[in-house]
Amino acid sequence: MRNLFTSGNIRNFIILLVVAGILLMAVSGYLTPLFSLTFSPLISTQSWLSQRYLAIRDFFTSPRDMASLRERNAQLENEVSQLQSQIVELQENLSQAQILYTLLDFARTNPQHEYTAATVIGREISPYYQYIIIDKGSNQGIMHGMPVVTQQGLVGRIDAVIANASRVQLISDAESVVNVHLQNAKVEGQIVGSITGEITLEMIPQDAEVQIGDVLLTSGLGGNYPPNIFVGQVLSMQSQQNRLFLSGSVQSIVDFSSLSAVLIITNFEAVDITPLVP
Amino acid sequence: MFFYISSSIGFLIAIMLQMGVISRAALLSGTADVVLLFLAAWSLHQRQKYSWMLVVIFGLVLGAISASPTLLFLIVYLSVFLAATRLQMSFWHSPLLSMFLLVFFGTFLEHGVLILGLFVQGVSINLIEIFTQVLLPSVLLNMLLTIPIHALVQEAFRNAAPAGTEI
Numbered sequence: 001m002r003n004l005f006t007s008g009n010i011r012n013f014i015i016l017l018v019v020a021g022i023l024l025m026a027v028s029g030y031l032t033p034l035f036s037l038t039f040s041p042l043i044s045t046q047s048w049l050s051q052r053y054l055a056i057r058d059f060f061t062s063p064r065d066m067a068s069l070r071e072r073n074a075q076l077e078n079e080v081s082q083l084q085s086q087i088v089e090l091q092e093n094l095s096q097a098q099i100l101y102t103l104l105d106f107a108r109t110n111p112q113h114e115y116t117a118a119t120v121i122g123r124e125i126s127p128y129y130q131y132i133i134i135d136k137g138s139n140q141g142i143m144h145g146m147p148v149v150t151q152q153g154l155v156g157r158i159d160a161v162i163a164n165a166s167r168v169q170l171i172s173d174a175e176s177v178v179n180v181h182l183q184n185a186k187v188e189g190q191i192v193g194s195i196t197g198e199i200t201l202e203m204i205p206q207d208a209e210v211q212i213g214d215v216l217l218t219s220g221l222g223g224n225y226p227p228n229i230f231v232g233q234v235l236s237m238q239s240q241q242n243r244l245f246l247s248g249s250v251q252s253i254v255d256f257s258s259l260s261a262v263l264i265i266t267n268f269e270a271v272d273i274t275p276l277v278p
Numbered sequence: 279m280f281f282y283i284s285s286s287i288g289f290l291i292a293i294m295l296q297m298g299v300i301s302r303a304a305l306l307s308g309t310a311d312v313v314l315l316f317l318a319a320w321s322l323h324q325r326q327k328y329s330w331m332l333v334v335i336f337g338l339v340l341g342a343i344s345a346s347p348t349l350l351f352l353i354v355y356l357s358v359f360l361a362a363t364r365l366q367m368s369f370w371h372s373p374l375l376s377m378f379l380l381v382f383f384g385t386f387l388e389h390g391v392l393i394l395g396l397f398v399q400g401v402s403i404n405l406i407e408i409f410t411q412v413l414l415p416s417v418l419l420n421m422l423l424t425i426p427i428h429a430l431v432q433e434a435f436r437n438a439a440p441a442g443t444e445i
Binding site: 121122123124125126127128129131133159160167169173174175194195196197257 | 294298302313340343344351393402403407411416
């Protein structure tokens, strides 16, 4: 029988045992620090090599990509500018629609009148006159003297008409006089405009109890405006002993400097009482 | 003929700018008058015999558009045109200085005539308020716009005139 414990067999057994031990240690994770220490320089080298390769490849292929990217960029920029112009156009339409919806609301809440909507296309040339130009004229049934309002209240009245445009005298004009009544005090008075566009309340009896913030509505006297249209609020009152009437300043809620759309009351015909004035 | 057509277009653009843009951009209660500025610059550069007719036509157009008495703008613009013609013929050849002079006194004249018109119409006038709230801001705005309008009109004349013509 051959001897199993020869020196060659013992060596092979030891080698087998060592290899098995190393494998067991590797599987169980005891050799990970050793592996990382060993493979780290290799990975770094591999990474460096890969990056250099990619850089060299990009260097040779980039001209073609740059040209296509530039073309794509120009195309996208063009699309962006088109979309931006569309956004601006839509925003303008939206603001116009919002104004028209508000005017429509006003028309619905005041169904006793018939309205024609108009866009403000200009203002008076001279700074001494408070007038606006609108884009509706006699072709749309607009006539001299028709009252003009917004959802916020009275604006003025039609002063001159041509085929497709009209001139509107604002209530803040120096020559404008509107008969009003104070809603709370049950007192009649007049509002008068001025060269600088400020509105004053006049012809209020001395014994009238007018409070700041009182609401002013058109009275309908004189036949120039329909009654009960909102005009503004009393801002302050002044009393002078040697005068027959009180006067005060009025805050209109309508911002005359930024009017963009208005409503014309088309079923109201102003009465010309000039022949009756002595 | 080209001169009259292009000048008419210039006047129309100035009127539309005035009504649509400049009149909305007020300083206190004063506004610039682009039509007056254009007229002053144009009058200083034009050399045509019948150009006064354009002034009459557009003075009447403005009188019809405006709520002010019809002839007021015609009087103001004809006066500015005549003053510009005098300055043009004089030995003092400095268009920009002449323009400043015309705009300054033209604005005062325009406002004076308009105030007179208001007075005749029976509007109560507070002169101090008018001076501080309307006249001075308007003069300031007109003076600020003098150089750009003058440069624009001068450039337009330079481009329209045949080569070698003295502007």
